[in-house]
Amino acid sequence: MGIALPEPKGHQRDVVSLKAEGHCVVLGTAGSGKTTMAVHRAHYLAKAPEIGGQTLLVTFNKALITYLRGISVVSPSLRIETYHRFARGYLNNRQPPVRIYKDKEQAVQRSLDALRANGSRRAVLDRPIEFFMDELHWMVGHGVTDRGSYVEDVTPRIGRGQPLQQSDREIVFEIYRDYLRQRAEAGYRYDWDDIASIVLRSLKEDSTNRRYRHIVVDEGQDFTPEMIRSLAAAIPENGSLTFFGDYAQQIYGSRMSWRSLRLTVREIARFAHNYRNSRQVAHLAQAMSAMPHFRDGVDLVEPTGFDADGPKPTVVKVADHDRQLGEAARQARALGSDRQVAVLTRTRDHEARLRSLLLSEGVSPWRLHRDLSRWPQGPGVFYGTYSSAKGLEFDSVILPLCDRATLPKPSEVLAHGQAEAAARESRQLYVAVTRARTELVLLHSSKLTTLLPDEMSDLYVRVDR
Numbered sequence: 001m002g003i004a005l006p007e008p009k010g011h012q013r014d015v016v017s018l019k020a021e022g023h024c025v026v027l028g029t030a031g032s033g034k035t036t037m038a039v040h041r042a043h044y045l046a047k048a049p050e051i052g053g054q055t056l057l058v059t060f061n062k063a064l065i066t067y068l069r070g071i072s073v074v075s076p077s078l079r080i081e082t083y084h085r086f087a088r089g090y091l092n093n094r095q096p097p098v099r100i101y102k103d104k105e106q107a108v109q110r111s112l113d114a115l116r117a118n119g120s121r122r123a124v125l126d127r128p129i130e131f132f133m134d135e136l137h138w139m140v141g142h143g144v145t146d147r148g149s150y151v152e153d154v155t156p157r158i159g160r161g162q163p164l165q166q167s168d169r170e171i172v173f174e175i176y177r178d179y180l181r182q183r184a185e186a187g188y189r190y191d192w193d194d195i196a197s198i199v200l201r202s203l204k205e206d207s208t209n210r211r212y213r214h215i216v217v218d219e220g221q222d223f224t225p226e227m228i229r230s231l232a233a234a235i236p237e238n239g240s241l242t243f244f245g246d247y248a249q250q251i252y253g254s255r256m257s258w259r260s261l262r263l264t265v266r267e268i269a270r271f272a273h274n275y276r277n278s279r280q281v282a283h284l285a286q287a288m289s290a291m292p293h294f295r296d297g298v299d300l301v302e303p304t305g306f307d308a309d310g311p312k313p314t315v316v317k318v319a320d321h322d323r324q325l326g327e328a329a330r331q332a333r334a335l336g337s338d339r340q341v342a343v344l345t346r347t348r349d350h351e352a353r354l355r356s357l358l359l360s361e362g363v364s365p366w367r368l369h370r371d372l373s374r375w376p377q378g379p380g381v382f383y384g385t386y387s388s389a390k391g392l393e394f395d396s397v398i399l400p401l402c403d404r405a406t407l408p409k410p411s412e413v414l415a416h417g418q419a420e421a422a423a424r425e426s427r428q429l430y431v432a433v434t435r436a437r438t439e440l441v442l443l444h445s446s447k448l449t450t451l452l453p454d455e456m457s458d459l460y461v462r463v464d465r
């Protein structure tokens with residue numbers, strides 16, 4: 001084993017040895033031990049006499065897989081991989097082989113341009129390509145790909161923006177249909193978004209023995225319903241699917257509830273104790289999740305207890321963006337001498353600059369990225385995007401560029417409108433904030449983002465540089 005796993009406590013213990021048959025859902029607040037218990041449960045299911053068997057622990061991002069491998073005992077009956085790896089692996093063993101169409105965005109753009117050129121005046125056509133990509137991802141991810149279900153919108157949606165009118169959905173569906181035509185003409189039947197539905201369909205017709213008896217899903221809130229349904233179809237009748245998730249941390253696409261997964265769940269477990277964040281970091285996260293733009297009726301588990309005290313999060317104001325990055329690099333060097341520090345940004349745009357600033361401070365940083373092949377032990381500095389840090393944790397977290405003009409990301413506001421962009425982007429920021437065990441530093445130059453509580457709040461200490 002790499003890092004020693006803490007022993008389950010209280011309610012966590014029941015979850016590790018939940019029934020090894022059927023579907024279980026475990027929802028928990030940030031830092032409540034979901035990933036840790038997912039690893040414990042996967043080991044239990046891989047090894048338990050009689051009920052144990054080949055087990056798959058599946059999650060979303062590759063850096064988290066590297067981390068999970070670092071905290072797990074290597075065992076021949078346990079595999080840890082991303083969903084896409086599982087799906088490709090399964091499909092590669094089926095015939096005919098699946099070829100993936102990779103030009104989706106360009107094709108959708110062509111469909112959109114053609115409709116615009118036809119003189120349609122619908123305002124929805126003024127939305128950027130990101131909006132249409134997101135909507136098509138939602139349709140395929142939910143398995144809602146026939147005109148009736150999509151246009152009449154029978155599937156409940158959660159969102160803070162204006163719901164799309166039926167006539168606008170007709171237009172989105174028209175674009176989808178035209179995209180399918182282009183894809184077929186190029187000789188393809190599938191793109192990446194279809195993978196889960198193909199696996200699901202294929203498994204429904206597949207009567208051969210299942211490779212895994214048990215599947216454990218970590219960070220389940222970011223899987224589309226079709227992905228979860230395909231995993232549920234990948235286990236035998238005497239097997240189990242355990243879903244761990246936190247909908248406060250859902251950062252890909254439109255928000256949804258675990259109820260849309262169509263699992264057959266008898267009992268739901270909830271973890272409310274936060275073992276990671278200091279009381280001060282947790283209070284900030286809690287205040288963020290209580291802000292009006294965050295609230296939208298998705299199941300949130302309120303944290304009820306914290307283990308440690310620490311300093312209040314610091315809000316630092318510096319002259320401009322470049323100096324924010326410089327200050328982040330300086331603070332990372334100072335803190336990184338005896339602990340793990342992460343400098344996180346919303347987009348990849350500033351990574352190269354940040355890396356060179358860290359190098360000039362004499363720090364050799366680790367990039368949080370799919371190519372991170374080994375989880376480093378001991379002190380060090382990491383950098384990457386909020387989403388690349390999903391599921392991970394660091395002693396200290398530094399977040400430059402927390403300005404109102406950069407958060408929410410302007411392209412999200414253009415695609416989805418202010419209210420929906422704020423709801424989505426506040427989850428991104430919530431993920432970033434809750435990666436910090438003890439120190440949290442937020443940097444800005446102009447007004448602080450409205451996704452955070454007011455800068456005069458007593459949740460912070462304020463510093464002007």
Ligand SMILES: Nc1ncnc2c1ncn2[C@@H]1O[C@H](COP(=O)(O)OP(=O)(O)OP(=O)(O)O)[C@@H](O)[C@H]1O
Pocket residue numbers: 006007008009012028029030031032033034035036037246249275276390391392393434
């Ligand atoms: N029973 C426990 N005793 C002590 N520490 C624990 C216990 N359970 C979890 N922890 C610690 O709490 C921290 C958070 O755990 P973990 O990463 O599993 O939480 P999580 O719910 O997956 O968090 P997130 O959803 O925010 O990524 C880790 O450092 C883990 O070692």
